[in-house]
Amino acid sequence: MFLTGITDWKAISGLPGFILTVGDQGLKELQVVHSGNKILQYVVASWRYFVFRFGLKLKVDDLDIYKADAYQVKAVNIKSATQKRPKPSKAFDRVSDLVQYIFLIKTGMGNSGRALMNIEIPSDVHNPKVSANYIMTGNPIRGRFLVEKAKELGCPRQKFKDLCNFQSVWLDDGTEIKPEQVLEPKKTFDSILFLDIPGPEYLQNTLEHDWKNEIAEKKYSAVYHFIDESVVNVLDLPEYQDFIKSFGPDTYHFISHRQYVPDTLNFLASYVTSLKWHVLLPDLFPLFRWSDQPEKQIPEGLPNVRPMLCGQIVGFGPNETSIVRANSCTSTDEVVKTVRDAYAEDIAPLQLPNFVSEEEFVKLATTPANHNLKQVPDKSQPLKEQVETLVLGTGSALPSKLRNVISNAVRVPTEFGYRTIFLDAGENTLGSINKLYSRDDVDMLFRELKLVYLSHLHADHHIGIVSLLQKWCQVRNKHDKLYVVAPWQYEKFLIELQRIDSTLDLANIVYLSCDQFNSGKVMPEFEQIPIENIPKNETLKVRGTQKEPKKDFQLQSQLYKDVGLNAIKTCYAHHCEYSYSCVLDFAIGSESFKVAYSGDTRPRQIFAKIGYDCDLLVHESTLEDDKYQDAIEKRHSTTLEAVQMGILMKTKKLLLTHFSQRYRYCSSATKVYEKLQNPLHSNSEIDTLSPIFKVPLTADMIDNAPQIEAIIAFDNMHVPMDKFGLQKKVFQTLGDKLERLFNSDAEEDMQEEKPQSKKRRAT
DSSP: OOBBBBOSSSHTTTHHHHHHHHHHHOOEEEEEOOOOOOOOOHHHHGGGGGGGGOOOOEEEEEEEEEOSSSEEEEEEEETTOOOOOOOTTTTTHHHHHHHHHESSSSSOOSSHHHHHTEEEEOOOOOOOOOOEEEEEEEOOOOBBHHHHHHHHHHOGGGGHHHHHTTOEEEOSOOOOOOHHHHOOOOOOOOEEEEEESSSSGGGHHHSSSSGGGSSSSSEEEEEEEEEOOOSSTTOOOOOHHHHHTTTTTEEEEEEOTTTTTTOOSSSSHHHHHHHHHHOOOOOOOOOOOOOOSSSSOHHHHHEEEEEOOOOEEEEETTEEEEEEOSSSSSSSHHHHHHHHHHHHIIIIIGGTTOOOOOHHHHHHHSSSOOOOOOSSSOOSGGGGGEEEEEEEEOOOOOSSOOOOEEEEEEEEESSEEEEEEEEEEEEEHHHHHHHHHHHHHHHHHHHHHEEEEEOOOOGGGGTTTHHHHHHHHOOOTTTEEEEEEEOOHHHHHHHHHTTOTTTTTTTTTEEEEEGGGGGGOOOEEEEEEEEEGGGGGGGGGOOEEOOOOOOOOOHHHHHHHHHEEEEEEEEEEEESSHHHHHHHEETTEEEEEEEOOOOBBOOHHHHHHHTTTOSSSEEOOOOOOHHHHHHHTOOEEEEEEEHHHHHHOOOOOOEEEOTTTTTOOOOOOOHHHHHHHOOSOSSSTTHOGGGGGGGGHHHHHHHHGGGGEEEETTTTEEEGGTTTTTTHHHHHTTTTOOOOOOHHHHHHHHHHOOOTOOOOOOO
8 A cells, every 4th residue: 555645643643553354354465565654554553452463463654765566566655845954863663673562473362452541752753744645657568478479489389488587599500589579569558647636735746756767668548646635726827727737638637626526426335325214204314415526627628638537447558548537426317227226225115105206206315405503592492301411423343335344423502502512423424424424514513522422443433534633623713622531541642643744733632530439449540661772572561650630620510511411420431441431420400411322332230320311322232132142251241231221320311332333133123112001011031141131120220211312323313302212113004015115225234244253352
């Protein structure tokens, strides 16, 4: 894998999730290449708090030339106009040790992951921010061997191999047969150029570079332009048009830039699933915003320039380049075809009552979405009923076609607007937000953002958080503060990342450990030891100096005031080290609104105690009840265990999320409703197996259970508190038809999960 551009979070935020995913799918070896900055190993080392993987050999290199059997890649590094002289780190060479130990080949290394967290990597790191560009050239291949010509010249068959290896052959009469006499000319490949312009400050140096002089043949078959949106109207610039034309009329150009590339749908299967739900529950399922038309058209004077599109295929052969597929696989025509096929195969045979016609279904799929966020609550309605939950991801461990990894946002009203909090944020949370809401709404959402809560350090719960913090930094007002409540190690990761990425401004981000709000006995934190003070052979044996966390009550009070909270309570979850469940008690006028969030955990009575009488419980429901032993082994909850926690908490609303890809959601819904209706009735074997069912229920809990409104969450839901009861009506009205409506979607998703898939573990 070759990384273009500069090394910052925007460029590589997808890399840790990608590496973990391919590792879980059985890949044994991966090489990641960058050039010019020599800090990629530092970035990977900063992941040691949440990535620890056996069995994948990861090689991270900073190379100028990469050679393979079929091709070679040459790096060309472009400096910005404001480039400063880099400052070398005196202990930088030791960072590669950590990368080696994060991705161990051998198992049985004990608590090696914990040891890596106790190591402090160099703080005097400098990011040169050199933009890496690459020239890829196919190696020449031998021309076809002319057998008949060789025979005509009298060459014995046993000498054919020598000629194929470009060696002359001498006959008995002294005649020399040269390779070029029996071989067609070598087949050569024109080069491909991959350009990355990460900002306006790189534009001039990129345009002025002599790209033709970098290759012997002086000709490129194609140029891929990755241009940051901060370089506005780039194809209208005369100097950029001249730059493109300088490559000649036979070179194809592909542009990746927000203004010139349409905002298409990349995951049609997920869109069709959301579309079905939107028809059934339009109040809960907004549709993605998309278009197959760009903001700006490519100027007519650039006939060989095309937008870079999802699904585009270009073939590069000897002395020729051909565009196999020029259009996006999610053009309007493709969307219409996919939607019609889904209607014919999944919907029409069921004859669902009150479902839209095929033409209306297609119209919904292709009409621009118009869902908007509320700017202010309706003062004529109770504020507590206007709390909104944005469900942006509902999967566990690995993303799939239908479920992204876990992410939840809660918008809590005030008399004048809303405040937003995030409860975990897996990879691409910001991408989902951008797809669902307008740019103005997205900016408003982040200006409202007051608190980000992280339950534990598993990567599927927080890879998206940094992008949220960066977006908040872009739109915040001067004196705004954003609070991050997370395990203590996460702050160290943010500090290390900020050293190489100035867009992550931590000056107005206030960090508090989850243990600040834990009323029980807390686990220790550790002072890190500088890596330069650790002998090489002692890396995996490091034990940091233990320290007892001290609570900062003044900072807690300031958080409560700024966010509008009465209190935060946390307790340890039964999952991994330093994993937590939490309860956030918001002040809404003169009332209280309590949100309880389980994170990943086995059911715990202490969590039920601190979350008692909550308004909203968001609880993980990773596995179905027949997977109880798996739930114990992986330290997760089953469906009815999560429901029982809601009953014990006497919650008003229950949102079940964090599902395994094997989860059959429709059949589980019936059990959920039956359990809530008859909390004392045992309708599953798990009632006798799980200890949480042995906790006595009070009369209040029993009376409240039938009043609990439960939702089985799906990606891209937007759930106001007063709409929680709508989903149950759909489940009960359609019955087994609902299972069949989504059956093809679920089956396709389940086929992608391998039985040996492992959790993205921190330790």
